[in-house]
Amino acid sequence: MVADPLFRYTELSIVEARRALDHRDISAVELAEAYLERIGRFDAELGVYLHVMRDTAIAQAAAADRRLAAGDAMPLTGIPIALKDVLCTIDAPTTAGSRILEGFHPPYDATVVRRLREQGAVFLGKANTDEFAMGSSNENSAFKPVRNPWRTDRVPGGSSGGPAAAVAAGLAMVSLGSDTGGSIRQPAGFCGVVGLKPTYGRVSRLGLMAFASSLDQIGPFARTVEDAAITLQAIAGHDTQDSTSSREAVPDYRSALSGDISGMKIGVADEYTVEGMEPGVADAVHQAIEHLRSLGAELVNVSLPHTEYALPTYYITAPAEASANLARYDGVKYGLAIEAPTLRETYERTRGEGFGAEVKRRIMLGTYALSSGYYDAYYVKAQKVRTLIKRDFDEAWSKVDAIVAPTSPTVAFPLGARTDDPYQMYLADVFTIPANMAGIPGIAIPCGFSEGLPVSLQILGPAFAEATILRIADAYERSETWAARWPNLECIQAAGHD
């Protein structure tokens, strides 16, 4: 269908690939092979995949072709997908980017993985992540860093650095990540792709390795808003095996993408301007917001006065929940075990050698915040401030349909730039954390470039208003051309390891 098929196949959106597959212009096996070939060429340098599922992908693609021939294809049949390595897969190791789970083979699929399998999707592999999804640069992966496809001396963001870079570099058509404090939206922004964090409870988390259970949510990365909507459609909905998943009806997200946002009220909050924000980011975001006005939206000033407290509150709540969740890694049931004379020493040595520096830092912080004498001052206090953060948003929703803000205060920073100062690293998520604290959905979409690196606009909506933020994001995307830009990987190959 094109002169250079291997390259062009990996530039297709789901919508384009769906058409080509359904018309039998290409086969699912050809599509999978094009991606696998590209992974072979570029991933030694980019570090996107911790495990490439080559055999699974080819077998799934062959099954997809049989399904296409039989005429019972679904929206994701034959679509090549990367899975963040915190999602359990029965046929591939799942490590959460941690030495403590090296070689772990889950006994079951995550619900989202099962739903994608039922659709006939093709799994390219398990994508790199900060260890247990804790980080903002992917530099906390125990195995290797991910490099930003736009500039390989820059981080891809985190914790879902692998899934974000995979889609940006054409090493997957779409991918799934998880977002606890911005781990989908921030790397989507740094890599110039679309990243959607759904409402807390919209997507089942069975088989997602738990980090902070009152905040974690699974969502898609894609090159277009429509692709993100299609992928969310496939994974959203109640799951009897996750009692925190919602019974709220799942609407038809694609039908919400009308391209028309005239008359919609979009909130802008002064609190989403911080010291240290890069001028190139501020300019691009400002232009994007004005662009929404030119599309017919009404801009409304809103106040979210407790925004500045979201980051410190998060760094009590999330580590506290993590310290409890990660207690399960004890060298008894699975994963690394360092045998010692007593059970207690076995626990301590296994966890001491199995966890990396950031995970240890958060376990320590969380254990401290929960410990006797400090529980009220830190943990309960943080829960009360969380109430105030949520009330800010509840108040805003009485005035506006959505709120727009930068996704991050900066573009992707250099590898190593923030690894010595944990709190500087934490500040990378200053604009994404409030949505997790309030449980609301947010989408990050490309809105320009600064220093040759992508800038991202974040659109937040009320709980279960994914259709609203997708509609705004899609209307913006239709009138801009950012999604058509690709990083030049040919120079990477020249500098690569082969």
Added chain:
Amino acid sequence: MPLTREEVEYVAALARLGLSDAEITRLQGQLSSILEHIEAIDRLDTSAIPPTAQVINMTNVMRSDVVTDSLPREAVLKNAPRQADGFFEVHAILSASLEDA
């Protein structure tokens, strides 16, 4: 308020986290610095504010108390570092001193 070395060691013991001397030194500084930033929330008067532990409008999700299929025992045990007779195997904790547990 900076953490003392003893506090860091105490918290590590609570978390069953074996740390080297160098790690304890590094964490003492880093945790103290992070806590200093976190203490910004003390500026807020929250005496009349109820806590939020979760943000969804659900309470007490119930299901029928019926037996359903579960994973086969081999699947559950296949990743175990040590197993015996179809069970996870752990060090005996009662044969030596109780404090070892």
